[in-house]
Amino acid sequence: MTSEARYDIVAIGNAIVDVIAQADDAFLEEEQLVKGSMTLIDADRAKQLYRDMGAAREISGGSAANTLAGASTLGRQCALIAQVADDQLGEVFTHDIRATGIDFDVPTISDDPPTARCLILVTPDAQRTMNTFLGASQFLAPASVDADLIASGAILYLEGYLWDAEEPKAAMALAIDIAQENNRKVAFTLSDGFCVERHRDDFIGLIQGGKIDILFANEDEIKSLCETEDFDAAVAQTAKQVETLVVTRSEKGAIAVHKGKSCAVDAEPVEKVVDTTGAGDLFAAGFLSGYIEDRSPEDCLTMGAVAAAEVISHYGARPEADLQKLLAQRLG
């Protein structure tokens, strides 16, 4: 028997402050960065890259945290499990997540290593190239996984990015077990093509082991997961292994396969794409918000597309506009 959920979504993710600067293609080449990807960097590289990049703005980020910010803006009750350090960027992250109405109570650890930051270079084509210094975020311990909290969330949402560090990986494995014991849904995002390459066997193990109910991916990620260039084949293969598969396709829209049945939506029109950071995160926010409301997969996709369209129309991966209003206009 499943008790009533106090939270709609409980997420485990990286606690990151994004440091967002404009850059040109020449700068990416100089720094040997692969446009559109996420690269993990150490403290020295973070220092060098920050010194050499342009003036920036700081906006709280973190993939799952962005998703919760979107879902919370859409009226969902959310809680986050993530690790910040006892420093100013940790205060910034904590403030922003709480100000968005999300419960976040993991105690800080010391100020060394510092709170994670992601140096994001946005090129004139609005693509974002991310360079993440994980800092304190990689020390999210299994002990921070509050079993009652996990049990009280209708959906447990996890980001693949967190698989890069040992302690958070163990924390997520523990959380999945608790969620499943309590008949909660587990949602997972593959996060990034290179991330899938690094952890393909683990991710396949989770999927084939029946640990994931709702899987989010983009084209690169699902093709990397299945080690094929054939998008349709990758979708067909993966859709058999999860109850709900959601694949975003940038300007080509998105598809969902729910219990074997497929549907698709076009991308929402955007006047000017400024910064694609957070597009996938906000798509997940919209989709899951619809899912919680028991909407059709088509409606869930539309909600995802509307939320994603809002976030790519400005710098930063957290919504600025009233998503509920945008959705009311779109869905009626």
Added chain:
Amino acid sequence: MTSEARYDIVAIGNAIVDVIAQADDAFLEEEQLVKGSMTLIDADRAKQLYRDMGAAREISGGSAANTLAGASTLGRQCALIAQVADDQLGEVFTHDIRATGIDFDVPTISDDPPTARCLILVTPDAQRTMNTFLGASQFLAPASVDADLIASGAILYLEGYLWDAEEPKAAMALAIDIAQENNRKVAFTLSDGFCVERHRDDFIGLIQGGKIDILFANEDEIKSLCETEDFDAAVAQTAKQVETLVVTRSEKGAIAVHKGKSCAVDAEPVEKVVDTTGAGDLFAAGFLSGYIEDRSPEDCLTMGAVAAAEVISHYGARPEADLQKLLAQRLG
């Protein structure tokens, strides 16, 4: 005899990171804030207000620093004298100012008090209401005023805001003397109506004492300075006391009185005003850049208006677009 200037503008100002959030009028009322003003707050109030305000973005600010950022973007050689603490916000401020091409070499002091921040609430009418915790910024010491640096700047630019703390006030008085000994121009902004109220006698002393060559003000500030509601009278009275007076009038444009001769420009059209933070700072940036280029007062005003129009079209008080390109389009 005046030696050639290595810098176009050397400024002394507050080193502040802006913390910018959307807010509604009800929130301003609840917090008893006067819309459009700048209020100095202590650490406790900063903590409470930050806790209660919405999710924010952090963008480097500080009035004179914003002006230099604009002037640097316009190709001017600039240096800043300001005080940050040895903390993450200090790193952010330092990075952003240097990444903008501005020389900034004042050593950090300890991390207590921390680097200054300004909690900025932007209402739907795009007005900004600022709440400044000065922190380390109020400990900018006269010893940090490098006489050679001041002597090597064609213009010394000072912000009235800095008059609120004892040490920076002494630092500015010292800098003015050095600039005048070296036949440099001294430019000063009155900063804020309440700031003028707090320091009217001092500001009048500077002006009547022949210490200021170029004075920047808005309507409120110049009326407060002259203790009159009669704008024209305030302008006429003040213009007699400085070589160049520049008064910005928001959507009514701006006027300059240079050596007794007046001119005016309309405000530049802006598609959508988002956040008026930094409008005056960037107006000064454009005007001074034209001044350095020996342009006519009319052209200087237009340059100010174009720079101001850019900065109010987005969140944050530092320019995002290529101001040189905008000006080339506008002035030909």
